[in-house]
Amino acid sequence: MQTSKAPLLARINWYWPLQLLGWSGIIGFVMLANGPFLTRPGAVATCILDGVAGLLLTDLWRRFLKGRRWNTRAVDWRQVAVALLVLGPLQTACVALIARVLLKEDDSGSWLPMLLLFWTGVMMAWQISYMAATALRRANRFESEALRLDVLAKDAELKALQAQVNPHFFFNSLNSVRALIFENQESAARMVDQLATLMRYTLASSYADTVPLKDELEAVQAYLAIEKIRFEERLSVALDIAPGMETVAIPPMSLQTLVENAVKYGVERSSSGSEIRISARHAGGRAAIEVANRGALAMLGNSTRIGLGNARKRLLHAKGGDASLELVERDGWVRATLDFPLAA
Missing domain, CATH: 3.30.565.10 (Histidine kinase-like ATPase, C-terminal domain)
Structure with missing residues (x-):
């Protein structure tokens, strides 16, 4: 028995398409929220760099998870805690630094609580989405492996049944030859x-x-x-x-x-x-x-x-x-x- 190839959509690595799509959406939302200020020099570049910083930060975190094989575990809410206590504050710091460099903002401290709340929420949403995606992929992999093993088991059983037929048949045939040879x-x-x-x-x-x-x-x-x-x-x-x-x-x-x-x-x-x-x-x-x-x-x-x-x-x-x-x-x-x- 031959197992068929997985469908094309199942073989595509969707991480980067979804990563780019998600952070593009975040950039669009940030630009929309700061619409009145986009006429300022460097404002558009700031919004874009905010999204790029988030993309790079989450990708580095994903590489760390893969390197430690933590992404193969069952749902681990400690990863959400990292998003809440580490990723959110780091992204907020990056955004504040980008605004200070490009917009020359000196009073950005007044915005920090709101920025921290927003970017912590974004990072938590990213982490939960990533955990759901890896859990779904594990489930699909286990199902595919179970189906493959089921096919192999049936194939082995079929071969065993065929092996039972042939000796039985030839034993009878050889008896016929023996009865006639004399x-x-x-x-x-x-x-x-x-x-x-x-x-x-x-x-x-x-x-x-x-x-x-x-x-x-x-x-x-x-x-x-x-x-x-x-x-x-x-x-x-x-x-x-x-x-x-x-x-x-x-x-x-x-x-x-x-x-x-x-x-x-x-x-x-x-x-x-x-x-x-x-x-x-x-x-x-x-x-x-x-x-x-x-x-x-x-x-x-x-x-x-x-x-x-x-x-x-x-x-x-x-x-x-x-x-x-x-x-x-x-x-x-x-x-x-x-x-x-x-x-x-």
Whole structure:
């Protein structure tokens, strides 16, 4: 499974755009509040430098927080105390110094209480906004990491389920070869060739979450060719694949598991054998793939149904919770049906 890239807006570093926008707004507010005095020489430059001083001061404070990794902590109200007791007074001192240099203000002391109140409020607002932004970013990062770990866990579970299927299948196939090798060496050789074809398919499909139904059918037909050598006339196969179904994606080895069950419980346990019917159709935006064999569900009484449970889990992983694998008995036939939305 591949994880998709985060959206562009989530990958942009918004600190500087928001920092510049915020302090530009503060400069605009200061100029608006001092509108009658802006005609004085140096007044506009003073307002601009007030904002630049605030920008530089808060950026230095942010760098300090990052250097000490304090910005990775949970909400820490001591940082608000620093804004109240340190940043506000420092910004007020800078503003007073700029006014004294550019405006030649000698009575700026009378303005200090108001300036201190205003700039302390600005710094507190900046600190709270910065803490909220870092908290939101941490939450998004934790959520993204949780989603990534969830995908990795599902991927690992899917690989484990696929790994359970392949040894089970090849164990049965090798038993078939062993049963035949002393009876008909030519047939045994053909069986080994078919098994090699299946091994190539299994190895190739083990890296995929889904495969086209056409590829799965080719593997199933190779398997049935093996079993046909073993069971001869006791095994017959009928295929009914609706047009357009060949390209439908299914979990690898899922159809194979159903066919293997049909051979084991419909052909092997019956003295007269059974026909195996494989059909695939679609209607109403859903696909249904069915494997049927003559028999009864009671014949599965001693089976742990590990293969079917495995196939069901892999189907849910690949197609979502709206998919299903049902096993029913009807009119003397046991039918295993994969049902899932085509859009999945």
